[in-house]
Amino acid sequence: MSKIQLLDSRLANQIAAGEVVERPASVLKELLENALDAGARQITVDVEQGGTKLIRVRDDGSGIERDELPLALSRHATSKIHVAEDLEAIGTLGFRGEALAAISSVSRLSLTSNTGEQAEGWEVVVEGRDMAPSVTPAGHPRGTTVTMRDLFFNTPARRRFLRTEKTEFNHLEEVFRRIALSEFQTGFRLSHNQKVVHQLPSGDNEALRAARVARLCGSAFMEQSMPVDVSHAGLRLHGWLGLPTFSRSQADLQYFYVNGRVIRDKVVSHAVRQAYSDVLYHGRQPAFVLFLELDPALVDVNVHPTKHEVRFREQRMVHDFLYRTLHRAIAEVRPADRLDVQASPQTMPSWSAPTQGAMPLTQPRDSGADVSGTGYQGGGAAPAYRPPPSVADGDRQASAYGSLVTPRPEAVPMPVPEPGQTPPLGYAVAQIHGIFIIAENEHGMVLVDMHAAHERITYERLKRDWAEEKVRGQPLLVPVSMAVSSREADFAEQQPEVFQRLGFGVERAGPETLMVREVPVLLRNADSETLVRDVLSDLLAHGSSERIEQHLDALLSSMACHGSVRANRKLTIPEMNALLRDMEATERSGQCNHGRPTWTQMSVKDLDRLFMRGQ
Structure with a gap:
């Protein structure tokens, strides 16, 4: 091995540049952060050939004193921290003092600045093997301009790894976008090859x-x-x-x-x-x-x-x-x-937590289940219509949505909407193919996937009941006998409390036989045997009670899917309206448990356009 020796300044800076300067976008990031730290309220960026030929950043910040300009291009020179304690509470975007030195070692860099307290500005460049700074007078208003030309001109190996001009500019524009979104009180302008790409005025309203x-x-x-x-x-x-x-x-x-x-x-x-x-x-x-x-x-x-x-x-x-x-x-x-x-795209109300009351910061389940009792209240506008409150827990299934579980034979006429009182999802008109519900509201036509909507409603109710430990079971008039494996029968016998809390009454009737005597009230019209088999399969997959708790949402979602109305189920008008009202009052009702949309709106204008009316 050769002898140990100190690296020269340029080589050391080029090695350090490997951590800071990956591509032109990296250069722009460092320069924009320096401009914001200087208090700039207007930043102009000029780029040529995707940033490989030229990146010029001009700001109207505080500027740099003449005597400090040579230090600005030196390694580990910064005005943003002074002692080790400053690292414990960094309030600026940049603080290491390496960016300008690293950039100047792999490009032709010049820095011109004026603090506004002097008649003229000053320009500093670094030259030669030792990167000695040279300071000369230069006309410049208050602020700083950093000009970088010919990136990686002296490191051909790095230059070969650059992509096409379009690709490099896309990366550079993404950095510009990120920085521009961070500071609304500063105006930004970006031009590429003398063409303005972004012109963003300042303002914080x-x-x-x-x-x-x-x-x-x-x-x-x-x-x-x-x-x-x-x-x-x-x-x-x-x-x-x-x-x-x-x-x-x-x-x-x-x-x-x-x-x-x-x-x-x-x-x-x-x-x-x-x-x-x-x-x-x-x-x-x-x-x-x-x-x-x-x-x-x-x-x-x-x-x-x-x-x-x-x-x-x-x-x-x-x-x-x-x-x-x-x-x-x-x-x-x-x-x-x-x-x-x-x-109206700008009418979505801002959501915020109440100013009074504490919000407990406890660890949620990994499954992301609903959390009750946090003290939150929605800041959104309340729907024009609210369903009637549910009756006692024992009769919860007989509330406004109970008609879907137990159809009412009598025909109830569709309510006549009063002016300004139409619910958000309107009133049901018809059901097509046993799958979709067509409703009419003030905006036009609403199309609802009844299974997906019912699935979300059932899922949210199961989550709420589980959190309140009120998943009630309903005895079956005729118990259902099931043939299962001995492993499944052993599990049902060993952990009956899990089934009980989910609302099931399951007993072992033989070495490979289970007897289902009770099912959750919300799912009482589902296929009992299929429902229990799927729940048993999920429970076996999760294993211990702790893992069941972690994967509870997936289990409840599976139960809700089996307990929801199926395709080709004919609904009456009152049943359809009950479903719409519950959708309006249910959290996350815009998507089913699997993330599919539950409803869509077509305005009168959309319908006119579809049939070329008025064209």
Whole structure:
């Protein structure tokens, strides 16, 4: 081996640049963060050839003193921290002091700045093998301009790994989008090859914030999202939460910020995934733009070279706050809210927790089950119609929705709607193919998948009853005998309390025989034998009582699916209307347990367009 020796400054900086500068987008990220830390209120970005030829960032921030310009391009030189204690509560986006030195070692970099207290600005560049800084006078208004040219001109190996101009610009534009969403009080402008791509005015009022999000994330996202603003125990979560109906095939519209810094964190991802657990179709991804604010001392941003990851001091508290906030916000979306959004995209009310009362921050089940008694109240507008309150628990199945379980033979005429009193989902008109319900409301026609809707209603009731330990059973007039395996019979005999709490009465009648004497009230019209077999199969798969508790939502969902009205079941008009009323009052009624939509709206304009009326 050769002798140990110190690396020269340029080589050391080029090695360090490997952690900071991956592609042109990495350069833009560092420069934009520096501009925001300088207090800029207007930032202009000019890019050529996807950022490989030129990236110029100009801001109107505080600027840099002449004597400090050479230090700005030196390694480990920064004005943002001074002592080790500063690392415990970092309030700026950048703090390491490596970015400009790393960028200057793999490109031709110049920095021009003026603090506004001097008649002229000053420009600094680094030259030669030792990267010696050279400072010269230059005309410049208050602020700073950083110009980077010919990225990786002196490191051909890195340049060969760059992609096409279009690909590199797409990455660069995504970085611009993330930064622009983090600071609404700053105006941004991006141009590529002398063509303006984004022009975002500054402003922190609600209309301008919504306009910027719509410009960067698409108007469809704003039309299918709800504002969220919740504070508790020093934590604040605000932003926009995409409705489950606006899911995507990829996680390409997920922006989460911690104290203004865009991050991708496992704790955050897990909390969001739990909140959407039973309202998204298989493999679909939610969309959101959310901002979490907390004491900087409670989060460590110095855990990754690119600062994309953070570590929370109280991970459990942050996880539970995010989960419960998003879980309840999604649950509070009712058909009336969705119809208001379709009629006017900006009318979705902001959801927030009540200002009084505490929200317990306990760990939820991994299954993401509904949580009762959190002190939350929906901030959305209440539907114009509310179903009558249920009667005593023992007769709960005979409430407004009981007609679906026990059909009433008498024909009840369809109620005549009063002006301004039509329920959100309207009144049923007909049933087609034994599957869909057609209803008429003030906006036009509503089409409902009756099985999917009933499945969600039954599922939510089972979850509520389980939480209240009130899953009541109903004895069967004629007990059902089932032939099972000896393993299944042993399990039913060893854990009868699990079946009892689920509302089943199951006894062992032989080595390979079970006798079903009782089924849950809500599912009393289901095929008892098939229902018990599927529940027994799920219980065997989960094993112990602890694992059953963890996978309870999946079990209750399976039970609800078997207990819901099936296709080709003929419903009367009163039964259809009872279903519509329960959908209006049920949480997450827009999706079934598997994430499929339960209803859709077609306005009169949509129908006119379909038949070319007025054209």
